Amino acid sequence: MKKNKRVTIYDLANELGISASYVSRALNNHPGISEKMKQMVQLKAQALNYRHNTNAANLRKGASSTIGVIVPKINENFFSNAIAGIEEACTEHQHHLIICQSDESYEKEVAAVQKLINLNVDCIIISVSAETSRFKHLEEIMHNNIQLVQFDRTAEVINSCKVENDTRDAARQAVLHLLAKGYKRIAYIGGPEQLPTFRDRKEGFLSAMEAADIVVPWNYIVGNVLTKEKGIAVAMDLLQLKNPPDAIVTVTDYVALGVLQAAGQLGITVPDQLGVFGFANEIFAELISPGLSSVEQHAKVMGRRAADCYFEGKEAGTEVIKCEVLVRRTTK
Amino acid sequence: MKKNKRVTIYDLANELGISASYVSRALNNHPGISEKMKQMVQLKAQALNYRHNTNAANLRKGASSTIGVIVPKINENFFSNAIAGIEEACTEHQHHLIICQSDESYEKEVAAVQKLINLNVDCIIISVSAETSRFKHLEEIMHNNIQLVQFDRTAEVINSCKVENDTRDAARQAVLHLLAKGYKRIAYIGGPEQLPTFRDRKEGFLSAMEAADIVVPWNYIVGNVLTKEKGIAVAMDLLQLKNPPDAIVTVTDYVALGVLQAAGQLGITVPDQLGVFGFANEIFAELISPGLSSVEQHAKVMGRRAADCYFEGKEAGTEVIKCEVLVRRTTK
DNA sequence: CTGAAAGCGCTTACAG
DNA sequence: CTGAAAGCGCTTACAG
Numbered sequence: 001m002k003k004n005k006r007v008t009i010y011d012l013a014n015e016l017g018i019s020a021s022y023v024s025r026a027l028n029n030h031p032g033i034s035e036k037m038k039q040m041v042q043l044k045a046q047a048l049n050y051r052h053n054t055n056a057a058n059l060r061k062g063a064s065s066t067i068g069v070i071v072p073k074i075n076e077n078f079f080s081n082a083i084a085g086i087e088e089a090c091t092e093h094q095h096h097l098i099i100c101q102s103d104e105s106y107e108k109e110v111a112a113v114q115k116l117i118n119l120n121v122d123c124i125i126i127s128v129s130a131e132t133s134r135f136k137h138l139e140e141i142m143h144n145n146i147q148l149v150q151f152d153r154t155a156e157v158i159n160s161c162k163v164e165n166d167t168r169d170a171a172r173q174a175v176l177h178l179l180a181k182g183y184k185r186i187a188y189i190g191g192p193e194q195l196p197t198f199r200d201r202k203e204g205f206l207s208a209m210e211a212a213d214i215v216v217p218w219n220y221i222v223g224n225v226l227t228k229e230k231g232i233a234v235a236m237d238l239l240q241l242k243n244p245p246d247a248i249v250t251v252t253d254y255v256a257l258g259v260l261q262a263a264g265q266l267g268i269t270v271p272d273q274l275g276v277f278g279f280a281n282e283i284f285a286e287l288i289s290p291g292l293s294s295v296e297q298h299a300k301v302m303g304r305r306a307a308d309c310y311f312e313g314k315e316a317g318t319e320v321i322k323c324e325v326l327v328r329r330t331t332k
Numbered sequence: 333m334k335k336n337k338r339v340t341i342y343d344l345a346n347e348l349g350i351s352a353s354y355v356s357r358a359l360n361n362h363p364g365i366s367e368k369m370k371q372m373v374q375l376k377a378q379a380l381n382y383r384h385n386t387n388a389a390n391l392r393k394g395a396s397s398t399i400g401v402i403v404p405k406i407n408e409n410f411f412s413n414a415i416a417g418i419e420e421a422c423t424e425h426q427h428h429l430i431i432c433q434s435d436e437s438y439e440k441e442v443a444a445v446q447k448l449i450n451l452n453v454d455c456i457i458i459s460v461s462a463e464t465s466r467f468k469h470l471e472e473i474m475h476n477n478i479q480l481v482q483f484d485r486t487a488e489v490i491n492s493c494k495v496e497n498d499t500r501d502a503a504r505q506a507v508l509h510l511l512a513k514g515y516k517r518i519a520y521i522g523g524p525e526q527l528p529t530f531r532d533r534k535e536g537f538l539s540a541m542e543a544a545d546i547v548v549p550w551n552y553i554v555g556n557v558l559t560k561e562k563g564i565a566v567a568m569d570l571l572q573l574k575n576p577p578d579a580i581v582t583v584t585d586y587v588a589l590g591v592l593q594a595a596g597q598l599g600i601t602v603p604d605q606l607g608v609f610g611f612a613n614e615i616f617a618e619l620i621s622p623g624l625s626s627v628e629q630h631a632k633v634m635g636r637r638a639a640d641c642y643f644e645g646k647e648a649g650t651e652v653i654k655c656e657v658l659v660r661r662t663t664k
Numbered sequence: 665c666t667g668a669a670a671g672c673g674c675t676t677a678c679a680g
Numbered sequence: 681c682t683g684a685a686a687g688c689g690c691t692t693a694c695a696g
Contacts (some may be wrong), residue, residue, distance in 0.1 A: 006394075008689055019667045020681060031665060051476065054450040056689035059672050062338075064387070074415070074431070080407030087433075096447055096588040099406070099431040101419075115428060118386040144383065257619065284616035287589065340673055351683045364681060367667060388673035391688050 007050045016044055027052070058120055064095040067310065068116035069150045070126045072104045072153075077282045078299045082151065085303025086125060093311050095122075104226070106131040113137045116146075123147040123310040125303075128155060130226050133194040147315075151197050151296070151306040161309040162318040163302050167197050170295045171204030171249065173325040177293075178247045179212050181332040185273045187220035187238050187245035189231065189255055201251055201279075220245055227228065231258020237267050239274070247275035247331070253282040253294055260292075260330065276330040290329030297323045338495070339382045348376055386634075390452055398428040399642065400448035404436045409614045410631045411459065412527075414483065417635025418457060425643050427454075429521045434540070436558070438463040442492045445469045445585020455479040455642040457635075460487060462558050465526040479647075481546075483638045485527045493641040494650040495634050499529050502627045503536030503581065505657040509625075510579045511544050513664040515607045519552040519570050519577035521563065521587055533583055533611075552577055571598050571606070579607035579663070585614040585626055592662065608662040623660030630655060 009023040016023070018037075026033050026041035039222060044050075046141040058064040069086055071079040083099060090097045098121065102109035109129045116124050117140065124141050127150070141148045178186055188205045191198030193297040202221070211217050219241065222234050231250065235258055238245055250256045256278030268274050270290060276293035279320055286291040302321050309319070341355040348355070358365050358373035376382075401418055403411040406613040415431060422429045430453065434441035441461045448456050449472065456473050459482070467487040475479045478491040510518055520537045523530030534553070541548050551573065554566050563582065567590055569579055581589045588610030592602060600606050602622060609619055610626035617624040634653050641651070 006689080009691095010689080020669060020689090021669095021691075023665090024689095025666090028691085034665085037665095039673070049472075052450050053391065053452065053689050054447075055387045055396070055452055057691070058387040058674090059385065059674085059688090060690045060692080073412075074406045075409065075412030075434055077407065080405075083406070090354070117385075118384050120385065120387055140381075143381070283614075284619050287616050287620045289621035336672080341675095342673080352673090353675075353683060353685095354681090356673095357682090360675085366681085369681095385673050388688090389671090391677070391690085392674045392676080394688070 006053065007048045008053075011048060011052075012041060012044050012050055014046070016040065018321045036300040041077045062120070062124055063093065063323045064096070064120045066119070066121045067125060067307065068098045068112075068119070069101065070100045070102055070109060070112045070116070070124065072102050072127065072129050074099060074101045076280070077279045078152070078297055081299035082127070082303035082306070085300040085305075086307045087303075088300075089304055089307035089311060091229060101179035102129040102132075104131060106134075110137045113141060117141065117144050121146060122151065125149045125151065125237060125306045125310070127151050128153045128195065130195075130224070133192075147310050149300050149306045149309045153197055156196050159316050161306070161314050161316055163306045163324045164197065164307065164318060164320055165297050165302070166320050167295075167323065168200035168204035170279075170323045170325055171201040172208040173206035174249055174293075175205055175212075176297065177325065177327060178249070178275050178277070178331060179214075180207070180277065183247035183331075184214060185220070185243070185245045186214075186216070186247040186249060186275075187215075187222075189222045189225045189234055189238075189248060189250045189259070191226055192224045193252045198251060205249055217243070225250075225255055226252055227263075228254045228258040232262050233258075235259040235262035236266075239263060239268060241265045245272065247277075251279045253278035253280050253285050253292060256294070256330070257284075257288075258291055260288075270330050271332045278330075281326060284326065285326075293328045293331045294326050295323050296326055299319070337529055339380045340385075341382075343380060344376050344382055346374060346656070347380070347580045348372065376654050378436070394452070396428070396452045397426065398430060398451070398453045399455045399457060400430045400432065400444075400451070400453040402434055402441060402444045402448070402456065404434050404459065404461050406431060406433045408612070410484070410612045410629055413631035414459070414635035414638070416639075417632040417636075418639045419637035420632075421643060422635055434461040434464075436461045436463060437526065438466075442469045444641040445473060449473065449476050453478060456483065457481045457483065457638045457642070459483050460485045460527065462524045462527075462556070465524075466551035479642050481485065481638045481641045486529050487527055491648050493638070493646050494646055495638045495641065496529065496650060496652055497629050497655045498652050499538035499627075499655065500532035501535040502611075502655045502657055503532035504540045506581055506625075506627065507537055507544075509657065509659060510581070510607050510609070511540070511546075512662060513607065515664075516524045516546060517575070517577045518546075518551075518579040518581060518607075519554075520548075521554045521557045521566055521570075521580060521582045521591070523558055524556045530583060538582055549575070557582075557587055558584055560586045560590040560593075563587035564594050565590075567591040567594035568598075571595065571600060578605065585610035585612050585617050585624060586598045588624055588626070588662070589616075589620075592620075602662050602664045607664060610662075613658060617658075618660065622662050625660045625663045626658050628656040628658055629653070650652070 013020040100112040151163040281296040345352040432444040481497040613628040
């Protein structure tokens with residue numbers, strides 16, 4: 001009768017002349033409750049507009065049937081697809097998903113971790129920000145008995161489940177393709193090197209060049225560039241060297257976009273005078289002209305596997321998802 | 333000492349020789365607690381690795397300082413920008429944000445609403461799915477004393493705060509531009525018409541055509557097309573009519589993409605033989621070639637305003653954010 | 665099969 | 681300024 005007062009299992013119990021415990025069990029589908037009673041309780045719950053109180057249940061249970069996911073940007077194709085995979089698994093296993101974005105900020109990432117710990121989530125799936133080079137917050141997750149799963153951008157020192165791409169090989173393949181097409185002076189614009197995935201790509205790049213007996217000038221290697229804007233600036237420098245590169249490998253399609261734009265400004269034609277490789281196969285990669293050669297990371301599969309690590313109770317170990325080099329028109 | 337046992341304010345209170353109530357107040361920065369004591373409690377909390385239990389606090393308070401947001405797709409530029417605006421406001425007001433996507437499914441949207449009600453969020457900000465034509469779940473939000481704010485795709489019959497674009501005018505402007513450039517046989521591929529924003533765009537389109545004294549053939553108007561795939565199919569039909577259109581206005585850039593692709597397949601050149609207008613100004617709009625004429629909706633501002641409606645305690649009323657017609661190269 | 669009771673961890677009137 | 685106590689709504693041993 002009171003306005004704004006939440007209907008509780010006690011209200012249902014009173015109306016039905018049974019105990020609250022019984023109502024709880026009926027609502028939660030416990031064995032040893034007759035179908036008839038379950039239905040009665042359900043009906044009454046609907047009639048009174050009863051709402052299960054998640055906070056109360058989580059408090060009592062000390063768990064929440066919830067996975068928290070933290071990614072740098074929800075609107076990058078790679079991450080939103082990974083989230084789609086995680087969501088799929090959550091739906092199947094009747095878990096909730098809470099999505100956070102760090103916006104590539106270490107500070108925001110730490111705040112998101114704190115929030116999820118406080119919320120008592122059962123598992124945190126994370127792909128770390130570009131800024132993140134200390135990982136105490138990841139340790140704290142585990143100290144609070146929350147399962148940690150890392151994917152794509154992982155912290156090497158943290159011993160959790162990890163789902164990664166074989167990005168080393170992808171970078172190698174990209175270089176091999178460029179070499180086969182006659183490019184020789186290949187530059188590399190990389191990512192933040194505290195993260196293995198970016199270190200691996202660089203290694204893949206360097207090893208392929210070395211295997212081809214090509215000396216890479218020191219200034220052909222640039223690090224920590226993940227945005228289009230930085231990509232433009234770096235490419236402007238590279239392309240105006242005395243001995244400029246004839247191809248550039250990048251670690252995201254956004255940087256590749258910057259390279260293309262810089263080339264355009266300098267009147268350098270792609271792919272004839274310059275080959276360009278992106279990474280992550282963003283939606284626009286196949287739409288722009290010329291189509292951007294890139295790497296498909298199978299993000300949805302990665303997300304799916306990351307969630308499954310939790311649902312399967314896997315505590316540690318690394319899974320590797322193969323990625324695919326997609327040759328389009330920014331390379332001959 | 334016990335393993336896996338959460339540290340509580342009682343543990344802090346015991347260690348410090350004060351009461352739990354005092355600890356709670358110190359942690360929550362209540363007035364009338366000396367700075368010295370606050371610091372002591374903070375330090376002890378850190379030393380014991382104390383974690384505030386959100387579930388317990390929410391249960392006790394009957395509120396959660398949390399906003400839930402439900403959008404059709406987190407990876408569409410419009411929605412991820414809107415979320416960025418909401419996040420900004422949440423950060424300023426020390427609120428949490430829980431992000432859900434309906435994936436354009438009515439069923440998933442209802443499930444998300446239930447979940448957020450059960451979680452006791454204080455406010456739900458929603459942009460409804462393309463499938464949604466019944467709105468009982470939105471009423472339920474309000475019946476549970478949760479503030480409802482709708483944006484962009486709103487339900488007319490639900491009397492909540494709303495943040496909308498003047499999409500009617502945007503559609504009018506787009507048509508006026510096409511007419512000025514000499515296009516005359518203009519077709520319209522619209523969205524689900526139970527939602528005002530799509531009805532408005534169609535009205536804007538029709539009124540501009542009528543004002544120009546142009547009769548629009550019945551089969552130039554198509555409804556409920558939001559994906560690239562459907563866009564291709566519909567455009568294929570339109571462009572192979574006996575008397576095909578010389579311009580097509582769409583309601584999302586993805587559909588426009590489909591139209592461009594269909595035109596390509598049929599050997600129809602853009603913008604000479606066909607003008608194309610998108611909507612929403614996706615990232616790829618300015619990247620593809622020719623650049624896609626589209627409409628900028630100022631999504632971040634919309635998200636920001638939607639959140640502010642809640643923070644300002646506004647119960648109802650509609651705010652209109654002006655959008656901007658961007659002419660690129662898919663129109664002369 | 666069913667119920668009474670305790671307790672999850674917090675906050676907040678109430679009292680001093 | 682400080683504390684004792686109640687209670688948010690649920691679930692789950694425990695007992696029958």
